[in-house]
Amino acid sequence: MSIIGIGCDIIDLNRLNNVFKKFGKKFLKKILSKNELNEFLKTKNKINFIGKRFVIKEAASKSIGTGFQNGINFKSFELSHDKYGKPNIIFLKKAKKIFNKLKIKYVHVSITDEKKYIFAVIIIER
Structure with missing residues (x-):
């Protein structure tokens, strides 16, 4: 294994609260996947909730060396948790x-x- x-x-x-107040649903639709939007409502x-997804997706885009460009965006990733609450990141679309x-x-x-x-921090290994 090696860190890549x-x-x-x-x-x-x-700051996030101010952005959410200003842009509301438009902001949510940019940041959250459909699954995350359903969770958000509950x-x-x-x-x-929004903040955790924002930072984890930013960190994920940096970990693969792209940042948000060339088809990589917030919806390229999804945050989930295992049965113990441990966070996991799911790579979707071009990120996958x-x-x-x-x-x-x-x-x-x-x-x-x-x-x-x-x-948030993400470390990826090969």
Whole structure:
């Protein structure tokens, strides 16, 4: 195994809240997959929910070396959790093609949230 990519991101929840207030559904449709949108409707802490997905998707795009360009966008990734609550990232569409091309075997995901910030890191290994 060898590390082939690392991505991280942090978001200020106050700033995110202001963006959400300004753009609402339009912002959600840009950031969240259909599955995530359905989950969003059921969650109580909506800003925290959006923030976690925002940072994890930013980190994922950085870990594969592309960032958001050339067909890679927020909907290229989806955040899920295993039965114990451990976060997982699902690579979709063009991101999945890059994932396969890089021959990624392991994806390590970590998210931490505090009162004002959410931080995520992704490490990919071959």
